[in-house]
Amino acid sequence: MLMNLFKFKGGVKPPTNKTQSVGLPIAQAPLPSRLIVPLHQSIGGTPRPVVQAGDTVLKGQLIGEADGWISAAVHAPTSGTVVAVAMHVQPHPSGLDALCVVIEPDGKDQWIAREPLDYKTLKPEEVRERLQQAGVVGLGGAVFPTHGKLTPAKTVPMDELVINGAECEPFITCDDLLMRERAEEVVRGIGIFRDLLQPKKVLIGIEDNKPEAAAAMRAAIAALNESFLVIQVPTLYPAGGAKQLIRVLTGKEVPASKRSTDLGVQCFNVATAYTAWRAIAHGEPVVSRIVTLSGNVDQPRNYEVLIGTPMGELLKLAQPHPDTDGIVMGGPMMGFLVPNAEVPVVKATNCLIAHCDRLFPPKAPEMPCIRCGSCATVCPHELQPFEMYWFSRAKNFGKTQEYHIFDCIECGCCSFVCPSRIPLVQYFRFAKSEIWAREREKNAADGAKARFEFKQLRDEREKAEKAEKLAKAAAAQAAKKAAEAAAAAAADADEAAAPADVAPSAPVDAEKAAKMATIQAAIERAKAQREAAQPKNTEALSAQQQRDIAEIEARRTVLEPTTPEVVVPAGDNSQKTE
Amino acid sequence: MMFAPAPFLLKDVSVNQVMTQVCLALIPGIAAYAWLVGPAILAQLVIASLAALLAEALMLRIQGKPQAMFLADGSAIVTAWLIALTFPPLAPWWLVVTGTFFAIVVAKHLYGGLGQNPFNPAMIAFAVCIVAFPALMSQWPGIGLQAGLIEQINVILGFAPRLDALSGATPLDALKTALKLGEGQVDVAHLLANQDIFGTFAGRGWEWVAAGYLLGGLWLWQRKIISWHVPLAFIGALTLISGGLWLYQPTQFASPLFHLFSGGAMLGAFFIATDPVSGCTTPRGKLIFGAGAGLLAYIIRVFGGYPDGVAFAILLMNLCAPVIDLLTQPPIFGMKDKA
Ligand code: SF4
Ligand code: SF4
Numbered sequence: 001m002l003m004n005l006f007k008f009k010g011g012v013k014p015p016t017n018k019t020q021s022v023g024l025p026i027a028q029a030p031l032p033s034r035l036i037v038p039l040h041q042s043i044g045g046t047p048r049p050v051v052q053a054g055d056t057v058l059k060g061q062l063i064g065e066a067d068g069w070i071s072a073a074v075h076a077p078t079s080g081t082v083v084a085v086a087m088h089v090q091p092h093p094s095g096l097d098a099l100c101v102v103i104e105p106d107g108k109d110q111w112i113a114r115e116p117l118d119y120k121t122l123k124p125e126e127v128r129e130r131l132q133q134a135g136v137v138g139l140g141g142a143v144f145p146t147h148g149k150l151t152p153a154k155t156v157p158m159d160e161l162v163i164n165g166a167e168c169e170p171f172i173t174c175d176d177l178l179m180r181e182r183a184e185e186v187v188r189g190i191g192i193f194r195d196l197l198q199p200k201k202v203l204i205g206i207e208d209n210k211p212e213a214a215a216a217m218r219a220a221i222a223a224l225n226e227s228f229l230v231i232q233v234p235t236l237y238p239a240g241g242a243k244q245l246i247r248v249l250t251g252k253e254v255p256a257s258k259r260s261t262d263l264g265v266q267c268f269n270v271a272t273a274y275t276a277w278r279a280i281a282h283g284e285p286v287v288s289r290i291v292t293l294s295g296n297v298d299q300p301r302n303y304e305v306l307i308g309t310p311m312g313e314l315l316k317l318a319q320p321h322p323d324t325d326g327i328v329m330g331g332p333m334m335g336f337l338v339p340n341a342e343v344p345v346v347k348a349t350n351c352l353i354a355h356c357d358r359l360f361p362p363k364a365p366e367m368p369c370i371r372c373g374s375c376a377t378v379c380p381h382e383l384q385p386f387e388m389y390w391f392s393r394a395k396n397f398g399k400t401q402e403y404h405i406f407d408c409i410e411c412g413c414c415s416f417v418c419p420s421r422i423p424l425v426q427y428f429r430f431a432k433s434e435i436w437a438r439e440r441e442k443n444a445a446d447g448a449k450a451r452f453e454f455k456q457l458r459d460e461r462e463k464a465e466k467a468e469k470l471a472k473a474a475a476a477q478a479a480k481k482a483a484e485a486a487a488a489a490a491a492d493a494d495e496a497a498a499p500a501d502v503a504p505s506a507p508v509d510a511e512k513a514a515k516m517a518t519i520q521a522a523i524e525r526a527k528a529q530r531e532a533a534q535p536k537n538t539e540a541l542s543a544q545q546q547r548d549i550a551e552i553e554a555r556r557t558v559l560e561p562t563t564p565e566v567v568v569p570a571g572d573n574s575q576k577t578e
Numbered sequence: 579m580m581f582a583p584a585p586f587l588l589k590d591v592s593v594n595q596v597m598t599q600v601c602l603a604l605i606p607g608i609a610a611y612a613w614l615v616g617p618a619i620l621a622q623l624v625i626a627s628l629a630a631l632l633a634e635a636l637m638l639r640i641q642g643k644p645q646a647m648f649l650a651d652g653s654a655i656v657t658a659w660l661i662a663l664t665f666p667p668l669a670p671w672w673l674v675v676t677g678t679f680f681a682i683v684v685a686k687h688l689y690g691g692l693g694q695n696p697f698n699p700a701m702i703a704f705a706v707c708i709v710a711f712p713a714l715m716s717q718w719p720g721i722g723l724q725a726g727l728i729e730q731i732n733v734i735l736g737f738a739p740r741l742d743a744l745s746g747a748t749p750l751d752a753l754k755t756a757l758k759l760g761e762g763q764v765d766v767a768h769l770l771a772n773q774d775i776f777g778t779f780a781g782r783g784w785e786w787v788a789a790g791y792l793l794g795g796l797w798l799w800q801r802k803i804i805s806w807h808v809p810l811a812f813i814g815a816l817t818l819i820s821g822g823l824w825l826y827q828p829t830q831f832a833s834p835l836f837h838l839f840s841g842g843a844m845l846g847a848f849f850i851a852t853d854p855v856s857g858c859t860t861p862r863g864k865l866i867f868g869a870g871a872g873l874l875a876y877i878i879r880v881f882g883g884y885p886d887g888v889a890f891a892i893l894l895m896n897l898c899a900p901v902i903d904l905l906t907q908p909p910i911f912g913m914k915d916k917a
Pocket of ligand 2: 375378379380381382383385407408409410411412413414415424425428
């Protein structure tokens with residue numbers, strides 16, 4: 001099979017540490033004592049809980065309903081009783097809590113009625129809906145709801161569907177084992193994606209250190225008579241990053257500012273294809289996934305694990321050594337230490353690594369950057385990490401953006417090679433979160449300002465309206481009086497002259513008087529405001545100073561005839577808007 | 579930032595290892611130097627190293643920085659060695675010490691320490707000393723100097739009188755002076771063939787020292803401590819301009835080979851212009867930096883007032899490095915088609 005491979009720049013070759021966990025087949029992890037199922041397990045809206053404490057649930061029963069289009073449903077991983085819907089600490093670097101459904105298994109592991117479907121008889125929307133209802137999300141770690149990626153763009157033809165079986169992070173072997181053992185179902189799942197997206201080619205990328213997986217996939221493709229291409233890509237971290245794999249297989253580069261569909265490519269993980277197939281063909285929502293247990297343990301192995309299983313309990317299966325001092329979720333390049341052993345396995349959990357200092361020696365103290373450029377050489381996104389580091393450190397976040405910090409995929413290659421031991425990625429995360437925080441603050445401030453201004457405008461208008469009503473009443477009163485006066489007339493010609501002039505134009509004058517009253521009210525208000533806003537530092541002044549101020553004030557009053565005019569148009573405007 | 583962040587795996591590299599490899603790469607050149615030119619260089623290396631460590635320790639103490647960590651990084655030693663290798667081998671000890679102190683205290687620490695110096699400290703030392711002590715800085719041992727190590731050390735330490743043999747010049751200087759005095763009447767080929775100071779194609783002995791630096795430099799490149807850009811551009815530019823003028827008037831201009839293997843050309847191309855801190859970091863920037871340094875070195879050598887222009891050429895390019903870097907930012911992943 002001849003196929004031109006492209007290269008991505010940079011990349012590193014950390015020791016792969018994969019052989020430890022591929023020796024044994026995937027095992028079923030036993031039912032844990034409790035399952036803590038977070039409702040928010042995908043990018044997008046947080047599903048709404050549809051169960052309460054005390055409810056009994058069956059395996060696969062809906063417990064969290066998708067909230068909006070970009071969101072995916074969450075299901076009970078086994079049958080049992082809901083003991084709480086409560087906040088629980090999450091496997092996330094932030095260590096924050098999130099709403100979880102806590103289930104006590106009844107041990108029967110009893111399924112809901114499963115309804116197998118032939119997706120070919122369904123409309124594409126129905127398939128997507130079905131996947132959303134089954135909670136199918138990207139299991140490569142990004143957990144983007146799968147159905148959201150399965151709509152072909154109308155403008156750009158879909159050239160390639162890329163299936164990610166590269167699995168480039170050290171230690172992780174769950175996709176490798178999945179492909180070896182369940183290749184047929186993976187391939188069938190890919191078939192669903194292919195039928196929905198109608199790409200010209202389907203390319204399955206597998207790192208060349210997994211020949212068994214590649215062979216199994218090829219055999220399955222042949223058996224199912226598909227035309228997918230299995231391509232072995234060079235083992236180089238991060239070849240399994242979606243953008244890097246797309247680059248290697250298609251030559252296309254997807255920058256941060258674009259989606260891959262804009263370039264006619266879409267990429268899914270092999271495990272996602274597998275769960276999609278299970279969801280459609282077996283009616284099984286995503287309630288479990290394959291997790292690699294490795295690191296400082298006696299028995300590294302892959303397990304099929306129920307979502308919600310507490311990590312500490314799960315890791316015991318692999319018999320961690322006594323000096324284990326933490327659990328890393330994910331690989332050693334991009335993973336993170338989980339806050340504690342109680343956090344649950346989620347859909348994004350591909351690997352748990354027992355951490356110890358022997359395996360991952362504590363980092364040497366950070367030295368100054370010597371601009372050796374190693375970080376730039378290995379950066380797969382061809383950034384200049386040392387420049388971004390410099391500006392992150394200096395908190396010059398504008399500059400970090402000029403150096404494209406948001407194109408950084410946080411792969412960690414730069415930190416890996418830095419001779420000065422600078423935790424570059426950490427600086428970039430810090431800079432990004434600062435930029436986001438500022439953005440949010442600014443949006444919040446803008447919102448508050450807009451609200452404040454709107455409120456002021458409304459107050460102003462209400463006051464003006466009130467003043468006008470009063471003025472109208474007063475004018476009517478005046479007109480009445482004027483009319484009476486005119487009727488009584490002529491006693492004193494000199495004195496009567498003025499009212500007599502007024503009388504014929506009474507209705508017009510009422511209007512004018514109303515306006516005048518408005519103006520008067522506005523002037524009063526302005527004056528009151530001015531007085532209220534008077535600085536308080538003018539209280540203890542010398543006689544001379546007070547005289548000066550008085551003089552200035554006098555001059556200002558003379559020079560300030562415009563005040564009422566400023567306010568009147570506002571009153572006029574408010575009338576117009578009615 | 580609550581926990582030790584990813585990546586948990588790190589490559590086994592450190593600043594110290596980088597610097598150690600630079601020092602190792604200098605050894606072939608140093609060996610040739612000690613063998614062919616005189617063992618005094620070994621004493622100078624020691625003097626400069628001690629001075630550098632002392633200056634470094636002092637500056638770290640004053641600034642309250644962790645001394646052990648920074649003293650062990652090896653950067654001061656690299657600076658010291660470059661100073662020793664660019665100063666005349668029989669220069670009095672205090673000259674080397676002065677130069678080294680200036681390099682470490684002023685050119686390095688007053689600009690912020692490791693990684694912050696805009697100029698190459700060793701070249702600053704050279705420039706300062708050649709301006710302040712021009713006579714001492716141009717006294718190179720004459721050819722056929724038959725003094726042993728002890729005698730040479732005595733000269734350096736001032737225990738023995740400065741020998742007549744010290745009044746010599748570098749081959750570059752000799753050629754330049756001869757051509758100037760000859761006023762167009764003498765030709766290069768004749769000079770090279772009939773003067774003792776010249777060897778097969780450059781200065782006697784020095785050509786092998788330069789070859790040693792070349793060897794070490796290639797090793798550094800092979801080890802990926804340096805990239806090919808700077809040395810290639812430096813050597814390329816120097817070859818082009820010297821070759822062009824040589825073809826144009828072979829009687830008045832020495833061949834590229836002579837220029838490449840004389841003075842600080844090889845040392846500069848592989849060890850000094852490649853200093854990442856004071857040089858350029860983008861690939862295109864490195865090419866410009868190297869080419870600029872090579873070109874300027876030639877111009878100063880042949881038309882300027884100093885016998886060897888490498889130090890000034892590199893300092894001048896140091897000055898331009900930030901701007902060159904800014905203007906040569908490579909396009910990032912996914913943004914190449916946009917011009
Ligand atoms: S690898 Fe480290 S020391 Fe080298 S340039 Fe990058 S940040 Fe600086
Ligand atoms: S973490 Fe970011 S800057 Fe560092 S190598 Fe990866 S993409 Fe480049």
